[in-house]
Amino acid sequence: MKKNWQQQNIYHSPVLLSQVIHFLNITKEGTYLDGTIGPGGHARVILSRLSSEGIFFGLDRDEEAIRFCKSTLPASSICHLICDTYHNFPLYLAKYKIKAVDGMFLDLGLSSLQLDSPNRGFSYRTDGPLDMRFGTDTKITARIIINEWDKTDLKKIFRNYGEERYSGQIATAIVKNRKNRQVQTTGDLKEIISTVIPKMKITKTLSRIFQALRLTVNRELESLEFFLDTFIEFLKPGSRIVVISYHSLEDRKVKQKFKELEKGCVCPPTIPICQCGKKPSLKILTKKPVIPTQDEITRNKRARSAKLRAGEKIS
Numbered sequence: 001m002k003k004n005w006q007q008q009n010i011y012h013s014p015v016l017l018s019q020v021i022h023f024l025n026i027t028k029e030g031t032y033l034d035g036t037i038g039p040g041g042h043a044r045v046i047l048s049r050l051s052s053e054g055i056f057f058g059l060d061r062d063e064e065a066i067r068f069c070k071s072t073l074p075a076s077s078i079c080h081l082i083c084d085t086y087h088n089f090p091l092y093l094a095k096y097k098i099k100a101v102d103g104m105f106l107d108l109g110l111s112s113l114q115l116d117s118p119n120r121g122f123s124y125r126t127d128g129p130l131d132m133r134f135g136t137d138t139k140i141t142a143r144i145i146i147n148e149w150d151k152t153d154l155k156k157i158f159r160n161y162g163e164e165r166y167s168g169q170i171a172t173a174i175v176k177n178r179k180n181r182q183v184q185t186t187g188d189l190k191e192i193i194s195t196v197i198p199k200m201k202i203t204k205t206l207s208r209i210f211q212a213l214r215l216t217v218n219r220e221l222e223s224l225e226f227f228l229d230t231f232i233e234f235l236k237p238g239s240r241i242v243v244i245s246y247h248s249l250e251d252r253k254v255k256q257k258f259k260e261l262e263k264g265c266v267c268p269p270t271i272p273i274c275q276c277g278k279k280p281s282l283k284i285l286t287k288k289p290v291i292p293t294q295d296e297i298t299r300n301k302r303a304r305s306a307k308l309r310a311g312e313k314i315s
């Protein structure tokens with residue numbers, strides 16, 4: 001029988017925890033939003049800083065994550081746990097008649113609980129179905145992409161979302177192999193990729209291909225873009241946004257949007273006097289991204305690629 005996360009007793013260590021808490025600058029009666037609550041590692045600490053006057057919203061697309069948080073976080077009337085994509089957060093603020101919050105937090109990507117659950121198909125290290133969906137509301141799975149998309153589209157996602165050099169060779173090998181039989185599992189896919197990639201490079205290539213598939217299945221970059229285009233309206237002046245990303249595609253988007261909001265004006269440099277009227281709305285608090293210490297990386301390998309960026313809404 002399939003075990004749930006609690007029964008599996010998998011340990012998840014929240015990344016850059018003290019830095020997240022520092023940058024959120026929590027006030028105990030404030031309203032806070034964690035858009036990617038996962039197993040609730042950061043949420044537990046944020047909640048512990050709030051009084052009964054505070055409000056906390058924790059969202060995740062993964063029902064299993066929400067179920068896990070419901071059974072492991074202290075029961076509290078100030079804590080609202082919601083299974084939905086984080087870019088839909090304005091719907092839930094509206095539901096509770098909240099115009100703006102005191103802090104927002106995103107810890108992008110996937111949790112170690114998801115990664116270590118073979119039945120979710122996120123990892124090439126264990127054999128499992130080619131699924132990779134964060135939420136069952138998503139229609140497409142990695143199996144559909146691998147078995148039904150044409151070679152050009154496969155190559156495109158491996159290149160664009162995995163930045164993989166061997167994208168063409170891998171797409172060709174997949175299309176050739178699937179003619180004989182469906183590619184059903186992470187193990188099948190790993191085997192196909194291994195036939196065209198030198199042994200020395202296989203681990204990094206597998207990581208990149210699995211990342212590309214996961215980003216495509218869950219439309220992760222689209223969610224992030226949507227969120228980045230809207231969050232500022234829903235932050236109170238003086239309040240903070242904190243985002244942790246794990247690869248350059250996401251980090252670049254966060255960095256560029258923060259810069260755009262700090263600059264305000266979007267007129268082309270050839271126009272001497274501002275016509276757009278946009279004012280700076282964010283002060284960047286992390287000129288360079290904050291990264292984990294070597295000690296944290298030793299304790300928690302998953303932290304190794306983390307980059308934290310934070311900003312404060314200008315009054």
Ligand SMILES: C[S@@+](CC[C@H](N)C(=O)[O-])C[C@H]1O[C@@H](n2cnc3c(N)ncnc32)[C@H](O)[C@@H]1O
Pocket residue numbers: 012013014015035036037038039040041042043059060061062065084085086087107108109110111134218220223
């Ligand atoms: C890195 S984990 C969060 C871990 C959490 N901060 C902790 O330390 O316990 C990322 C979580 O984001 C969720 N997620 C990814 N994309 C999402 C989206 N668009 N909307 C909501 N949740 C999302 C994943 O399901 C996963 O549970």
